[in-house]
Amino acid sequence: MTDILVLGAGYTGVAAAIRTAVRTRRTGGRVRLVNASARFTERLRLHQTAAGQRLADFPLQDVVAGTGIEFVQGRVAGLDVERRQARLEDGRVLGYDKLIYALGAVTDASVPGVAEHAFVYDDYAGTVRLAEHLAGLASGTVVVAGGGLTGVESAAEIAEAHPRLHVVLLTRGRPGSMMGERARAHLDAALERLGVEVRTGADITKVLPEGVELAGGELVHSDATLWTTGTRGLPPAAESGLSVDARGRIVVDSALRSVSHPDVYAVGDAAAVSRPYGVLHGTCQSGIPTGLHAADSLAAALRGRTPKAFRFGYVHQPVSLGREDAVIQFTRPDDSPRRWYLKGRAAVAYKEAVSGSPLPTFGLLKRGLVPVWAFALTGGLG
Template sequence: MTHIMVLGAGYTGMMAAIRVAVKTRRQGVRVTLVNASPRFTERLRMHQTAAGQRLTCHSIEKVIAGTGITFLRDRVTGLDPGRHEVTLQSGRVARFDKLIYALGTVTDRSTPGVSEHAHVYDDHDGAVRLADALNRLTEGTVVVAGGGLTGVESVTEIAEAHPHLRVVLLSRGTPAAMMGDSARAYVLRAMDRLGIEVRAGAEVEKVLPDAVALAGGELIESSVTLWTAGTTGLPLARESGLAVDGRGRVVVDATLRSVSHPDVYAVGDAAAVRQSYGVIHGTCQSGIPTALHAADVIAARLRGGRARPFRFGYFHQPLSLGRGDAVIQFTRNDDSPRRAYLTGRWAIVYKEAVTRSPLPGMALLKRGLVPARAFRVSNG
């Protein structure tokens, strides 16, 4: 019996496990899903948790019920792809025939003081700790470092939920720089309306217990600091001997198989997936299609069929600006902005539609009622 092991139960790990279990149901295949937490966390909504909103808790075992997948609650501490072995925190060593590596990325903590003094979004508990810290403040300053989509969504959510606090956004460049001029201008006006102080061109030198030090010596007081400025792959991939890129992501071929170990596939944020326009960046928009494609490739190869190359093109950049506003930047396949964008009420409706919980889709996927292409925003 072929044993397929999936490491990580985020968006991509869950989708990959369910898809490969369904596709190989009649092929004598055993599927094991490994995750340190028993809950499925919607990472797209971490900023809502941080702002104090109560979101539904989803049990991984309930989500995969009826698929035949074995759920193993444990933390991966070692991987030997050559020997086809995974070492777990419990001391158990599990063997696999095929592996789907879906452990995602973690916050880049290379800036001094981030590990000791900043909050990060590496897991649900981290977002809860941030929410607790913010709720304890009756006054003071909150600093959010990072002007990308995560930073902007977080700073607007926090400013809206805690209007009594001073909120500062630090960005190396212009916040929401990936958007077109008009959509970006709308984002900046929204932050101004919420009273957020935006410091563009700010280079953080160090995070202190009660301040953030900028290059040049300026100190910005900070009662709570949230760090969203960059991610990196887990050390596990590099330490295991898998070929990785400069950010620690597993380098894969056109079918999402590791270029160094052919029985390992990598998906989502954890994979360096090259397309004609470059390496895709980690988002749910691109991550779920990689998960479904890797599952289909494994199933096809087990049947002796042909593995199709992965093709993906971006379609939009959905960005919430608190609970009462949003902007949607439509894009070309390479994620560069088009002229078209949505704002306000229609943008809120659009974003909730495209970023709604994937659980209904997973339920249909378990029953084999939805083809993989239905989850692809664009196929390039």
């Protein structure tokens, strides 16, 4: 019996756990999946939760039912990679032979005041608190910090759901800067239509209880500040002695094994996965393929085979702009924009198709199948 521990049950962790259970069933794999919450969080849709929309509830026990996976509810407090143990906050210690680290990332709160005064998307409960706070405001200003895709989606969603509130998007660069010119033009027009005030060149130096301070001393009033400017790996990785990069992500080899501790595999936002065009940035688009590949690499190692090298290419940059609009920028494998894009209703339908309920994907994995989109993104999995 090989004890396989999967830490984290987001999109990537659940995909890795199910794929591992299927691929190691005949070689005596025992898979345990650890997560702080008993609920599967649709992280791709947290901006909808923030705007007050109720999403479907997926208990993790139901998500992994029929796979033989043992679900363990508990928050990871630390790792001992020499003893091969994970310690939970309640004192329980879980041993393992192989570990898949899928704890994801948390908001980079290095700017003063973020931890104390800003709302973040680190978990479902925190997002619900933001939704409740916004619902309680009769009027006022909401500051969304960060002009990446998460910031843009959040600003649009909140502005559409709460037209009485003034939404200000503060960003150093242009919103959607990674997109092509025509897709960016549609994005800009949508934000203007929704009444979102976009301020570029904004360098936030401090978050205050009732606003944010910019470089130069200007104060921007805010009745709620949402921080979406960047993420970093959780402390257990660096504190354990695993090799991590400057953002606290576990550095992995081509099989997605830790370069310092090969019994540990890292996936999703928690991993620094190098490709010829750079290190993968955290998205579900790249995350689930890493989870599937780590499972295959682990299964190959248990059979005494050499794991295949991970391959991945980006396909698109999907951005919702409220419930009635969206824009999809299609990309080259290195994530640079192609000429093609979708907008409006067609983009809404596309976005809902690629970021809808994960249960069909998990259902395919339970049957030992890999979704077609995973083949497209990775060029084929071993």
